[in-house]
Amino acid sequence: MSAADAVTDSLQHLRDRFIDVRDGKPADYIPQLALANPDAFGLALVSMDGHRYIAGEAEVPFTLQSVSKPFIYALALSLLGLDEVSRWVGAEPSGEAFNAISLEPGTGR
Structure with missing residues (x-):
């Protein structure tokens, strides 16, 4: 397995581990946060040399x-x-x- 695949696999493992945590709720006292989809969960990491690694909905814009x-x-x-x-x-x-x-x-x- 390449180093890049290992990083991506690690991010996916973390996402899988924490995807079902449902403590709390989106804040509703800030309008943009009230619009947030609580089911969107992504992780992203950018290395010092510019490589991007993502898991889940990491491309979804958020405030x-x-x-x-x-x-x-x-x-x-x-x-x-x-x-x-x-x-x-x-x-x-x-x-x-x-x-x-x-x-x-x-x-x-």
Whole structure:
């Protein structure tokens, strides 16, 4: 079996393992999420050299919402470095709603 086939098989195995997990439900307080098909389940992986591996409905478009936050944080780290990002972004939960826009008094973070 080639390495590419092994990766694809691993993704398919993970999909098969978790396809029947039905905990929770799509959020209905965000219109785009309310439209999501809870049966669409896909996995995708892109290697450093650009190879794409998929299993299931990985080609179905979806809205990123808060999934985008770690990627934006990683981009900021790569562009500005940890010290500069840490001046403006904290790592502890604020206690605010996920969609609140606020600054801490004193730090401006």
